[in-house]
Amino acid sequence: MNNKVLIIGAGISGLASALMLEKIGYAPVIFEKSDRLRNEGGGLTLWSNGTDALHFMDLLEETYQNSKIMKESALLTSSGKTLATIPLEELATTYGTHTVGILRTKLHHLLASKLENTEMKLGYKLVELQENNEEVTARFENGHEETGAFLVGADGIHSSVRNHLFPNSVLRFSGYEAWRGTAPHTNSYTKSGFTFEAWGKGLRFGFVPVSSSIVYWFATRNTSENLLKVDVSREELAHMYRQFAEPVSTVIKATPEKDITRKVIYDLKPLQNWSKGRIVLIGDAAHATTPNLGQGACLALEDSVILANMLEQSTSISEAIKNFEKKRIKRAKFIVNSSWVYGKVTQIENTLMSHARNMLVKNGYSIQKNSNMMYRIIGHKV
Ligand SMILES: Cc1cc2nc3c(=O)[nH]c(=O)nc-3n(C[C@H](O)[C@H](O)[C@H](O)COP(=O)(O)OP(=O)(O)OC[C@H]3O[C@@H](n4cnc5c(N)ncnc54)[C@H](O)[C@@H]3O)c2cc1C
Incomplete structure (x- = not known):
């Protein structure tokens, strides 16, 4: 059997799928257009469903050692009043694995460091694909050409593989932008593993400890498509969030400007299919979601485990790819659409409407629905 598999993209999806495919006897070759592994982008929340997938990669303990285990997650008003909480420590007992805050560099490094039988080709930008019933050939900008038994498109939201398979796929502008940063910061939240998202009017701030003394944060603001090129300085950002309760301003001001x-x-309007023949999409290439529920990377990790499981259980590669798609599309669509709606509700600018939203969440009306949705997402086992 030809056991060479071509993977386009060395993001979380590409690295995680290589790791899982190695485990079942494939020889992956990863092609990454950049000349180095990505190391920007701050941190991530990996909810229980994401760490459950890491468990299948034998990376759970190392992930815990390299991250901050979360005890509680809260939704707050901009003035710091609690609207709702999720008892993450309790849920870890039910779901089997913890929710963590982790630096992206650490997750990338962990995944890459476990690869034993994967060839990594940096500086290879995919430009063309050809397939027949037996194999797939990929051509790169530098003239290189390679053939494998199948190809995994793990090349992110602007995927060239997806454009080849589904040229009519649509990216949707969310209506908001996000700044991200990491700052040295120690307080009772970073020490205990308390993460929060605070809601203002058209502004949101998220605080995610990634160790006891480093916090990853994100800040969102409504924007319009003709303002896409405008950026602000750190001081302007701190000023924008001046009405948010501490530690918001302190954390923004403590962040080196170069790290913001x-x-x-954008997200990807859910696709009906993620594959054709021997070419399959995973991660953001298949189902890029708005970041509101912190699920893009978690879904990519889940995809990697399930793709390998389906290859093990099926009689042919094309059957495995179809089974993978069948098993994953509904869940990803549910998360993409829930996250889209969550973004619309949490970015409300109107004073009365944002007040009404906060009251509903505080009084348990929508949090009931919201927490069911969240529990269904983070309690998922691959
Ligand atoms: C603001 C924000 C916050 C987020 N927070 C969270 C969170 O808390 N939790 C969570 O789970 N998720 C979160 N996400 C989502 C998460 O970042 C993504 O879902 C995840 O990084 C997707 O990984 P990927 O490997 O599929 O794609 P990518 O990370 O985009 O990787 C794709 C790779 O393919 C390469 N590539 C592209 N085109 C080509 C080509 N033609 N040839 C070769 N290589 C190519 C790229 O250089 C890149 O390295 C967040 C996203 C954003 C924007």
Whole structure:
């Protein structure tokens, strides 16, 4: 059997799928267009469903050692009043694994450091694909050409593999942008593992400890498509969030300006299919979601485990790919659409409407629904 599998992209999806495919006897080759593994983008929350997937990669203990285990998550008003909480420590007992805050560099490093039988080709930008019933051939900008038994498109939201398979796929502009940063910061929240998201009017701030003395944060603001190129300085950002309760301003001001990155938020309108023949999409290439529920990377980790499981259980590669798609599309669509709606509700600017939203959440009306949704997402076992 030809056991070479071509993986396009060395993000979380590419690295995690290589790791799982190695485990079942494939020889992955990862092609990454950049000349180094990505190391920007601050941190991530990996909810129980994401750490459950890492468990299948034999990375759970090392993930815990390299991250901050979360005890509680809270939704707050901008003035710091609690609207709702999720008891993450309790849920870890039910779900089997913890929710953690982790630096992206650490997660990338952990995944890459476990690869034993994967060839990594940096500086290879995919430009063309060809397939037949037996194999797939990929061509790269530098003239290189490689053939494998199948190909995994793990090349993110602007995926070239997806454009080849589904040229009519649509990216949706969310209406908001996000700044992200990491800052040295120690308080009772970082020490205990308390994460929060505070809601203002059209502004949101998220606080995620990634160790006892480092916090990853994100800050969102409504924007319009003709403002896409405008950025602000750290001081302007701190000023924008001046009405938020501490530690928001302190954390923004403690962040080195070079470590603050801005991203305009898009998602991918859910696709009906993620594959054709021997080419399959995973991660953001298949189901890029708005970041509101902190699920993009978690879903990518889940995908990697399930793709390997389906390959093990099926009689042919194309059957495995179809089974993978069947098992994953509904869940990803549910998360993408829930996250889209969550973003619309949490970015409300109107004073009366945002007040009404906060009252509903505080009085348990929508939190009941919301927490069911959240529990269904984070309690998932691969
Ligand atoms: C503001 C924000 C906050 C987030 N917070 C969370 C969170 O808390 N928890 C969570 O689970 N998720 C979160 N996410 C989502 C998460 O970042 C993504 O879902 C995840 O990084 C997707 O990984 P990926 O490997 O699929 O894609 P990517 O990380 O985009 O990797 C794709 C790789 O493919 C390479 N590539 C692209 N085109 C080509 C080509 N033609 N040839 C070769 N290589 C190519 C790229 O260089 C890149 O390295 C957040 C996202 C954002 C924007």
